[in-house]
Amino acid sequence: MAEQFVGKASEFKDGERQIIRIGEDEIGVFRHAGAFYAYSNFCLHQGGPACEGLTIARVIEPLREDKTSMGLHFHESDMNFVCPWHGYEYDMKTGEHVADRRIKLRKYDVVQKGDEVYVLA
Amino acid sequence: MDLIADRGRRVTVEELNTTKLLAHAAKQVKDRKFDDVLIVDTDAHHYENENFAEILPYMENEVLKQLALSSRAKGGRGNVMPSGFGYQDMGGRVTRYPLRASEKTDDKRQRDAQLGDRWMNAMGVDYSCLFPTGMLNVGLHPQKEMEFELCWAYARWVTEKALPDTNGRMYTMLCLPFSDPEGSLRMVETFGDRKGVGGFMITSVREKMSVSDNAYMKVYRAIEERGLAIAFHSGPNWGSNTFQSCNRFLSAHALGFSWFNILHCTNWVVNGMGERFPKLPVLWIEAGLAWIPFLMQRLDHEYMLRPSECPVLKKKPSDYMRDMFYTSQPMEIQDMEALETTFRMINAETQLLYASDYPHWDFDLPSTIWDLPFLTDKARHNILGGTAHKLFKLPPRNEAQKQNLVKYGNYVGG
Amino acid sequence: MSSPKGAKAAASKSPVSKSPASKSPASKAKAAPRAAAKPAPAAKKAAARKAPSRAKAGDGDPTPAQKAAFLKALAGGVKPNSAALRKLEEKKGGAFAPSPPAPQRKVEVLRRIPAPAPRLETPETKDALRIAALIESGLARGELDKVQPHAQQALAAALCRLYAANHEMGERYPILTAQGAPVTATDVMVMCGALLKAVDLQVFELGMWQSWSSG
Numbered sequence: 001m002a003e004q005f006v007g008k009a010s011e012f013k014d015g016e017r018q019i020i021r022i023g024e025d026e027i028g029v030f031r032h033a034g035a036f037y038a039y040s041n042f043c044l045h046q047g048g049p050a051c052e053g054l055t056i057a058r059v060i061e062p063l064r065e066d067k068t069s070m071g072l073h074f075h076e077s078d079m080n081f082v083c084p085w086h087g088y089e090y091d092m093k094t095g096e097h098v099a100d101r102r103i104k105l106r107k108y109d110v111v112q113k114g115d116e117v118y119v120l121a
Numbered sequence: 122m123d124l125i126a127d128r129g130r131r132v133t134v135e136e137l138n139t140t141k142l143l144a145h146a147a148k149q150v151k152d153r154k155f156d157d158v159l160i161v162d163t164d165a166h167h168y169e170n171e172n173f174a175e176i177l178p179y180m181e182n183e184v185l186k187q188l189a190l191s192s193r194a195k196g197g198r199g200n201v202m203p204s205g206f207g208y209q210d211m212g213g214r215v216t217r218y219p220l221r222a223s224e225k226t227d228d229k230r231q232r233d234a235q236l237g238d239r240w241m242n243a244m245g246v247d248y249s250c251l252f253p254t255g256m257l258n259v260g261l262h263p264q265k266e267m268e269f270e271l272c273w274a275y276a277r278w279v280t281e282k283a284l285p286d287t288n289g290r291m292y293t294m295l296c297l298p299f300s301d302p303e304g305s306l307r308m309v310e311t312f313g314d315r316k317g318v319g320g321f322m323i324t325s326v327r328e329k330m331s332v333s334d335n336a337y338m339k340v341y342r343a344i345e346e347r348g349l350a351i352a353f354h355s356g357p358n359w360g361s362n363t364f365q366s367c368n369r370f371l372s373a374h375a376l377g378f379s380w381f382n383i384l385h386c387t388n389w390v391v392n393g394m395g396e397r398f399p400k401l402p403v404l405w406i407e408a409g410l411a412w413i414p415f416l417m418q419r420l421d422h423e424y425m426l427r428p429s430e431c432p433v434l435k436k437k438p439s440d441y442m443r444d445m446f447y448t449s450q451p452m453e454i455q456d457m458e459a460l461e462t463t464f465r466m467i468n469a470e471t472q473l474l475y476a477s478d479y480p481h482w483d484f485d486l487p488s489t490i491w492d493l494p495f496l497t498d499k500a501r502h503n504i505l506g507g508t509a510h511k512l513f514k515l516p517p518r519n520e521a522q523k524q525n526l527v528k529y530g531n532y533v534g535g
Numbered sequence: 536m537s538s539p540k541g542a543k544a545a546a547s548k549s550p551v552s553k554s555p556a557s558k559s560p561a562s563k564a565k566a567a568p569r570a571a572a573k574p575a576p577a578a579k580k581a582a583a584r585k586a587p588s589r590a591k592a593g594d595g596d597p598t599p600a601q602k603a604a605f606l607k608a609l610a611g612g613v614k615p616n617s618a619a620l621r622k623l624e625e626k627k628g629g630a631f632a633p634s635p636p637a638p639q640r641k642v643e644v645l646r647r648i649p650a651p652a653p654r655l656e657t658p659e660t661k662d663a664l665r666i667a668a669l670i671e672s673g674l675a676r677g678e679l680d681k682v683q684p685h686a687q688q689a690l691a692a693a694l695c696r697l698y699a700a701n702h703e704m705g706e707r708y709p710i711l712t713a714q715g716a717p718v719t720a721t722d723v724m725v726m727c728g729a730l731l732k733a734v735d736l737q738v739f740e741l742g743m744w745q746s747w748s749s750g
């Protein structure tokens with residue numbers, strides 16, 4: 001496990017992402033709402049480029065007390081990223097599949113030292 | 122390019138390049154040495170509506186042709202092809218839908234042929250059976266004349282323009298205007314011997330169709346005589362009465378694809394079509410596999426109680442079903458033991474054909490078959506291409522593929 | 536040549552490097568049936584990482600074939616689990632297999648997917664915004680006739696065509712800002728109705744057109 005330099009935080013805008021290759025690994029590094037997240041870019045479904053698709057808020061369907069549905073809505077803050085091959089949706093903060101939390105992308109730690117961003121890989 | 126996500130938020134994604142999008146598939150090809158395995162994709166698609174400008178002029182009837190062409194002219198408001206409801210692109214989550222137009226090709230060859238090369242190479246597929254997309258709804262057209270014209274025009278275009286541009290990598294099973302038995306027969310007689318035609322396909326999405334009607338026997342006979350195959354290609358129809366109570370696309374899609382094949386397969390089997398046309402290979406396409414054990418058990422059960430309703434049958438319905446072929450996609454890999462049982466019940470080793478369904482949203486890579494833990498090597502090779510090689514006489518593309526075909530007893534020349 | 540300590544570490548790793556990737560497919564399936572179709576198991580990658588390519592032997596060093604022959608000959612007379620064998624293991628690492636310094640793996644940027652571009656303020660954009668502001672302020676004052684119908688028609692037509700042309704090119708964006716310009720649902724219905732009427736379209740035709748392509 002070594003710190004791998006990814007880039008300068010000041011050049012890494014919010015909403016931007018980088019797909020990097022370190023040896024055999026491909027890693028998607030996201031900057032979302034100020035924080036950095038890094039996950040394996042190999043989707044757990046059929047191996048698609050999990051980190052290269054759409055980012056989109058989690059869809060929720062709130063139920064009222066009486067169990068009636070309030071319909072479909074986007075969550076205020078929870079963000080998913082979606083594998084572009086077939087749509088596996090992963091939680092931006094954890095890398096878990098939103099429909100089955102046991103399915104979890106390999107997560108890499110990201111450390112920031114001054115302006116420099118490193119991935120532990 | 123930007124895509125629209127939640128609340129109008131824009132998300133930048135790269136413009137579409139199929140080779141890049143499927144780079145991880147190419148890695149699988151390398152890791153698994155797929156170059157040595159003949160891989161036939163028995164169900165792949167293109168968007169024929171993007172080629173309507175070239176297709177529609179092949180219509181025969183001048184009046185219908187004029188109607189169709191003018192509907193596409195600027196300001197025209199006709200609708201030639203019946204269309205369904207749905208969100209195949211999952212709100213842009215499956216990015217190749219919204220980005221489709223952004224992919225660059227040159228004008229040296231048919232665009233679909235160029236795109237085909239890209240994804241076939243990336244997936245390690247040697248040959249693909251090309252099917253249309255929107256036209257899978259042609260059976261919902263209220264005018265049987267228009268249904269015939271559209272199928273005819275497409276058949277001419279695909280055999281004269283599209284397939285010749287694919288360097289022999291693509292073949293097809295032509296869509297029959299099934300509401301018109303005479304027209305269907307004419308199609309078989311006209312196109313049955315053309316290069317790249319492996320058989321004929323009936324779109325399963327039809328609300329009223331009796332596959333056992335006497336009017337069709339000459340059509341089946343003509344296909345069987347030519348040594349070709351017949352296929353039923355399924356699809357959803359959210360607008361149908363059956364699915365109006367589905368409030369999510371998922372439900373209508375999950376049920377629809379299985380349902381329409383269940384329906385026609387039942388009628389096919391119960392009316393003893395397998396007894397009548399024992400040499401006619403029958404394929405059931407794009408309904409997944411989970412429905413087959415269900416239907417086998419259901420039909421066998423009823424058959425034992427009511428044999429007098431199907432006196433043509435000489436064996437159980439499930440036995441006839443085991444004589445037919447099934448394409449693998451979308452394979453329900455959820456409960457490995459259930460899947461293994463399914464493979465056993467359908468004699469997958471000889472009756473299952475790999476299919477990708479690319480570029481549709483739920484496509485399957487060859488690794489979905491290759492990586493199954495319960496398959497023998499022979500089964501792997503057969504399902505991925507050996508069986509299709511025998512059915513469609515597709516030659517191996519290199520010596521290693523040939524050796525593997527020979528090794529597993531599939532080689533029939535070429 | 537590396538320090539003896541580093542050499543030992545390398546020696547203890549290499550002879551017993553039973554790859555975790557050699558797990559039988561069946562056991563893989565039992566453990567994770569849902570993910571059975573997943574390619575390139577992570578274990579394999581981990582194994583690959585553990586075996587960095589060795590540094591090239593210096594000029595005076597024996598060739599790999601010589602090394603192998605020597606070790607084979609040596610090992611011929613050594614009993615398993617003996618002190619002699621352990622010595623030999625040490626030697627394998629020490630004298631003949633210098634381990635390279637901890638590898639500094641290369642980070643390669645495959646793609647940089649930028650955040651959406653900030654808004655561009657072209658001169659045309661500024662002009663269009665000025666006209667929009669003009670209309671809004673007139674509305675606020677209740678002056679409904681300042682922009683005459685023929686000018687409204689020109690604006691509606693031009694905007695309609697511009698939006699559609701962008702849409703056609705795959706440039707998809709909402710026609711109203713997310714915060715919602717002060718447009719009400721009624722405004723929208725009136726305007727859409729008028730647009731449809733202007734080209735003699737029925738609402739059901741719009742529905743049909745929107746669901747045009749399937750697949």
Ligand code: FES
Pocket residue numbers: 043044045046047048049050083084085086087088
């Ligand atoms: S490979 Fe990612 S969703 Fe299928």
